[in-house]
Amino acid sequence: MAGSNKINITPPRWLLAELTYACPLQCPYCANPVDYANYQTELDTEDWKRVLTQARKMGAVQLGFSGGEPLTRKDLPELVKHARDLGYYSNLITSGYGLTEAKIVELKEAGLDHIQVSIQASTQELNDHIAGTTSFQHKKEVAHLVKKHGYPMVLCVVIHRENIHQMADILAMAEELGADYLELANTQYYGWAHTNRDLLLPTQEQFEQAEQIAQAFKEKVEGKMKIYYVVPDFYEDRPKACMNGWGTTFLTIAPDGAALPCHSARDLPGMDCPNVKDYSIEHIWNESKAFNFFRGYDWMKEPCRSCDEKEKDFGGCRCQAYLLSGDMYAADPVCSKSPNHHVIQEAIDSAKASALAENEKPLIFRNSKNSKKLS
Amino acid sequence: MTLNPDQLIKFSPLHRLQWEEAQQKDVILYPEGMVELNQSSAEILKLCDGSRKLDQIIADLEQKFATTGLTNDITAFLEVALKNGWIQQN
Numbered sequence: 001m002a003g004s005n006k007i008n009i010t011p012p013r014w015l016l017a018e019l020t021y022a023c024p025l026q027c028p029y030c031a032n033p034v035d036y037a038n039y040q041t042e043l044d045t046e047d048w049k050r051v052l053t054q055a056r057k058m059g060a061v062q063l064g065f066s067g068g069e070p071l072t073r074k075d076l077p078e079l080v081k082h083a084r085d086l087g088y089y090s091n092l093i094t095s096g097y098g099l100t101e102a103k104i105v106e107l108k109e110a111g112l113d114h115i116q117v118s119i120q121a122s123t124q125e126l127n128d129h130i131a132g133t134t135s136f137q138h139k140k141e142v143a144h145l146v147k148k149h150g151y152p153m154v155l156c157v158v159i160h161r162e163n164i165h166q167m168a169d170i171l172a173m174a175e176e177l178g179a180d181y182l183e184l185a186n187t188q189y190y191g192w193a194h195t196n197r198d199l200l201l202p203t204q205e206q207f208e209q210a211e212q213i214a215q216a217f218k219e220k221v222e223g224k225m226k227i228y229y230v231v232p233d234f235y236e237d238r239p240k241a242c243m244n245g246w247g248t249t250f251l252t253i254a255p256d257g258a259a260l261p262c263h264s265a266r267d268l269p270g271m272d273c274p275n276v277k278d279y280s281i282e283h284i285w286n287e288s289k290a291f292n293f294f295r296g297y298d299w300m301k302e303p304c305r306s307c308d309e310k311e312k313d314f315g316g317c318r319c320q321a322y323l324l325s326g327d328m329y330a331a332d333p334v335c336s337k338s339p340n341h342h343v344i345q346e347a348i349d350s351a352k353a354s355a356l357a358e359n360e361k362p363l364i365f366r367n368s369k370n371s372k373k374l375s
Numbered sequence: 376m377t378l379n380p381d382q383l384i385k386f387s388p389l390h391r392l393q394w395e396e397a398q399q400k401d402v403i404l405y406p407e408g409m410v411e412l413n414q415s416s417a418e419i420l421k422l423c424d425g426s427r428k429l430d431q432i433i434a435d436l437e438q439k440f441a442t443t444g445l446t447n448d449i450t451a452f453l454e455v456a457l458k459n460g461w462i463q464q465n
Contacts, residue, residue: 011397013409059397062409089391089404113391114406152389154406180389181406223376223458228407 007296009286011059012251015088016263017048019076020068020255024097026132026365027120029158029193029200031263032068035375037368039256045075047276049082051253054281056086060251063088068255071098077110084111091116091154096142097135104145115146116154116183121162122169130162132365143177155179159210159232160187160200161355167210171217179225184214186232189347190264192366194323195374199363201351207232234344238309239316239332246294246318251285259284261291264319268328294318301329303337378429378454382464385425390461392420403461410461419452423462429453 021036033039043051052063063083070076071094083090092107096117104115117139120127124136146153155174157163163170174182186207187193187200202210211229218227233240243250243262252260257275260266266273274288285291293299297310304315315321316332324333324343331338354360364370378384386392391404401417403410412420418439422432433449456462 057397059395061395061397061402061404062407087393089409091406113404116406150388152406183407223460226460 010248012055012249012285013060014062014250015055015060016064016066016252018066018068018252018254019070019073022072023067023069024133025095026367027130028196028363028365029160029187030366031191033267034191034195035371037371038375042255043257045078047257048079051276051281052083052086055251056088058282058285061089063090064093065090066093069095069097077106080107080110080112089113096139099142101145104149108149114152114154116156117143117146118156122166122173126163140177147178152180153178154181154183156183156185158185158187161202164202164206164210167213171214175221181226181228183228185230190319196363197347198351198354201234201347203352204235207235233334234348236334237336239313239334241313242317245314247291262319267319268322299329304331307337376457378450378457379464380429383425383428384423384432384462384464386420386423387461387463416452419449420456
């Protein structure tokens with residue numbers, strides 16, 4: 001087993017509060033679990049306040065209110081106020097759906113620090129198609145209102161095969177909207193994105209072209225807009241240092257109270273993620289089996305175990321290793337040293353074949369009906 | 376973008392400077408990130424409240440720490456701070 005008591009445990013710095021799985025949008029790359037419809041219970045306001053208090057006491061300072069769509073929680077302003085009183089730097093990660101000017105003002109007064117609005121594409125037609133909901137114009141209005149009320153405005157666009165050709169237009173849109181930060185998130189293939197991978201994974205040529213455009217733009221807007229570029233790890237040689245190392249920095253709390261070392265961890269077999277209704281954050285972080293599972297290096301197999309880069313990338317992502325090789329202890333197949341590295345090329349080839357097929361199968365949208373069907 | 380010695384310097388309203396008890400240090404917080412500050416950097420930034428120009432910040436710190444010759448270090452740090460958007464002028 002992975003964890004050993006000798007490992008120096010660093011405190012959490014980043015808390016992701018997934019307040020709900022409810023969402024009016026149906027994005028086919030959603031990071032929520034495919035079987036989210038099976039989790040019906042949600043923590044109540046007092047549970048969330050206790051979680052925020054306990055995590056802050058340990059040293060968590062960056063806080064994301066996420067989901068689903070966190071705006072569907074009526075107690076959001078109350079939780080934001082509690083977070084501000086505790087000294088968190090809090091971020092609302094939203095689709096913008098249902099966000100009014102009155103709510104933006106109310107959240108500002110409660111102490112919210114910034115708002116991250118997602119936009120799915122640079123055109124109404126594609127945005128509304130991907131979101132599965134008419135939302136484009138409203139999202140643009142929300143972006144303006146966020147700026148108007150003095151928040152740093154963070155625009156997030158998830159990039160995939162359906163919108164990657166719009167890169168230049170997406171960047172122009174971000175500039176026009178006055179984004180202070182732009183997150184260009186190449187799709188990570190977990191959850192719904194894994195299900196839809198054949199339809200979402202772009203070709204290497206598409207990536208390289210889009211990256212070139214984004215790089216030139218980054219230089220142009222230096223000092224005015226910061227760009228966060230989430231790398232397309234299927235086209236990398238080495239895996240990402242996932243979560244900055246398991247149980248070192250990030251703590252995710254799912255809507256039902258499950259505490260997760262990363263937001264996909266509940267899909268790993270035998271992880272047995274502890275619930276905040278049963279244990280304190282301190283106990284969960286320091287003592288639980290789940291959070292100690294991949295701490296340190298003892299759990300590693302070859303080629304990771306003797307690799308001189310293991311302290312840099314921690315063997316990559318455990319969830320990706322499991323999804324792509326069936327073995328959560330294996331090296332992330334993204335790594336060219338992995339004996340399973342061929343599955344990456346197979347995924348790329350399969351996506352390309354799908355794109356060229358005469359009758360490409362349709363995207364499976366993220367909604368309760370599909371969730372029940374797939375779980 | 377370079378520092379203008381004739382203009383007031385203020386901390387950016389899009390960032391937050393705060394003491395972190397758990398880390399026993401001051402930090403700058405901003406969307407998706409955090410910068411941990413050493414004591415001297417924190418002392419400089421705390422004086423960027425929109426009421427002082429560069430020479431006043433230097434004079435105040437030299438007085439506070441009863442020393443001289445801080446001009447180069449403070450100026451270099453504030454150039455970095457300006458480039459990172461932590462401080463603003465005008």
